[in-house]
Amino acid sequence: xxxxxxxxxxxxxxxxxxxxxxxxxxxxxxxxxxxxxxxxxxxxxxxxxxxxxxxxxxxxxxxxxxxxxxxxxxxxxxxxxxxxxxxxxxxxxxxxxxxxxxxxxxxxxxxxxxxxxxxxxxxxxx
Numbered sequence: 001x002x003x004x005x006x007x008x009x010x011x012x013x014x015x016x017x018x019x020x021x022x023x024x025x026x027x028x029x030x031x032x033x034x035x036x037x038x039x040x041x042x043x044x045x046x047x048x049x050x051x052x053x054x055x056x057x058x059x060x061x062x063x064x065x066x067x068x069x070x071x072x073x074x075x076x077x078x079x080x081x082x083x084x085x086x087x088x089x090x091x092x093x094x095x096x097x098x099x100x101x102x103x104x105x106x107x108x109x110x111x112x113x114x115x116x117x118x119x120x121x122x123x124x125x126x
Contacts (some may be wrong), residue, residue, distance in 0.1 A: 001107050004030040008103055009096075019099045023073050023106070024066065031062045034114070043123035057122040065114045069106045077102035 004026040011022035035058045039046060046054065077098055084094045 001030070001111075002041060003033050004107060005100070005103060009100070012099060013092075019077070019095075020070070023070065023103060027062075027066050027069055032056075038118060038123060043119070043125075045125045046123040054122050058118060060115040061114060061122060064117070065110045068113055069110045072109050073102050074107035076105050093104065103106070 006026075007021045007029050008019075008026040011025060012019050013015040017025075034101075037057060038058075039051065039054065080102065081094065081098045085096045088094050088097070
């Protein structure tokens with residue numbers, strides 16, 4: 001979550017990248033980090049299996065997760081932006097608050113999908 005949100009904000013606020021693209025890039029960076037941490041720490045028993053096969057499964061789960069993340073992010077950001085615009089006059093602040101809250105909600109939704117799918121499929125102990 002920290003990697004995803006940090007990269008998202010650097011790209012969106014610092015480099016003025018479109019929030020949807022910044023979200024996808026942050027998501028992909030987090031996927032690489034999460035695979036490594038899950039294999040080494042969260043599910044250490046899974047190291048008995050080949051990493052290449054697990055990476056393929058993890059990528060499949062992550063692509064579905066990215067679709068879910070993008071849908072939640074887009075929906076929440078578009079639904080909430082008018083509310084923030086009515087409350088806050090500064091457009092840059094509206095963009096930052098709105099997109100960060102939408103991203104946090106998207107990450108939380110996908111967290112449950114990713115953990116469950118990876119626990120049951122990618123990193124299951126045989």
